[in-house]
Amino acid sequence: MKLVIGIVRPEKANDVLEALYRAEVRGVSMSRVQGHGGELDQVETYRGTTVKMGLAEKVRFEIAVSDAFVQPTIEALCEGGRTGEVGDGKIFVVPLERAIRIRTGETDHGAVTPVSK
């Protein structure tokens, strides 16, 4: 059981969701974050004030999956999120200690993808 964290471009978020859906990964959280990677900073000018935008808008997916679904999830994130340019983002996979579905009290593998029928 792992927590897969994928940080991708906001404009690719829809593609990632589609890819996850096709990979039958269910149960996704998404949030807007700001981050800094290796990409060149955007320069913006407001009247006389010129600034370098050190943080870029990103979208962070958090997906808890059973072990068999880790690879398909990673593949979906890569497939949906990749443009080939610097700034496509990162994927982190971390071990997950426990998972509980609040509605039923199911725990662990019962509570993450694949959703029990």
Add this chain to the structure above:
Amino acid sequence: MTDLPHLAAAAQVDTGDTAWMLVATALVLMMTPALGLFYAGLVRSKNTLNTFMMCVGAIAVATVTWALVGYSLAFDGDGDIIGGLGYTFLQDVGFEPRDGTTIPHLVFFAFQATFCIITTALVSGAVVERMRFGAFLVFAALWSVLVYAVLAHWAFGGGWLIEGGTLDFAGGVPVEMGSGFSALAAALVVGARKDYGRQALLPHNSVYALLGAGLLWFGWFGFNGGSGFSTGNSGVLAFTNTLLTPACTLVVWFLLDALRGRRVTAIGAATAIIVGCVGITPAGGFISPGWAMVLGAVAALPAYAVIVWRPRTRVDETLDVLAAHGIAGFTGILFIGFFAQESWNGVSDGLLYGNAAQLGDQALAAIAAPAYAFGATFVLLKVIMRVMPLRATEREEALGMDIVQHGEEAYATGEGAILIAPETDDEAAVPVADPV
């Protein structure tokens, strides 16, 4: 262009008329930023500024072209197709009254300029979220002369439509059908947004859209109410009809929304206000208040149908300029042919009051204006395309036009922004807002 005979005879400036026309001109100029707000609300947040800036750009460019040559081509002389060059660079446009009006020629020029501006801005609705800003400015400059000025001459300036008897009070031909059918051509030449039909592309701020529509309606009192060029009967009639028609369109739009989706929508209401104002634009000073209310109800139907149908096609006419302006303007122009009433307008009757010929004149305009607007815009953009790319790259489109075209964000938070000190001269060394 349809002044009461006693006004046409008076070759003197009337202070009351002039005072009203000064205000009306300012009201119409305000409609273009209002349109910018309306359009900006309807696009995604990453394109807010670019969308608004296209309207601001139209004010910049179309005012200049209008003063240099557009006004002259539209309003100098009564050539069938195009006016003369006597008023280019505003020569001979001064304090003496404009022929057929009681207002100074300069005021008449400024009032007409605001029409050219907003019409140019309207066309941008078809191409937002992907057309390059520079290419749009070039298009706006040429379009305001080659398309708007020509249509304005036909309908207002002594061209073949007005001479042939077509009634167009405030611009069903040049403004509404001119922008609407040009927008269709522009959408076809520029092409759909890359995500069109694949992703839901939703309005990012419906409050902007409602506020923009409300300000447009407010400005439209100057637009229609000023198109009599006086405080005389036709202007007064058009002013009041500008209240009545959009209200009726709203009511019918509510009903259509409720029937179709069981809910009355805010974006629908904003659209209905525009459709109603457009519908009464050509007819304002020609039909009775009663018929104006009927027109409001009638105009809603075809516009609503096109708005429902268009997104199912491959044509990404993004903000539905064709439906809201082209189709509603078409309805208004034809409506005059049926319901114009000489007892109200002092000019002509429609079919219902015994003058079938008026309907023929109106139908002619309803065919000629869309044909010219569509054809000329199509060719113009094809020519510009040979000189410069019309659209941003897919990558730029994904990033959003605000950052790519303007180097600004509409909703910048400042988090993570590092100040580049002005005195250090390393601006040149910093990568410009150009995506790698």
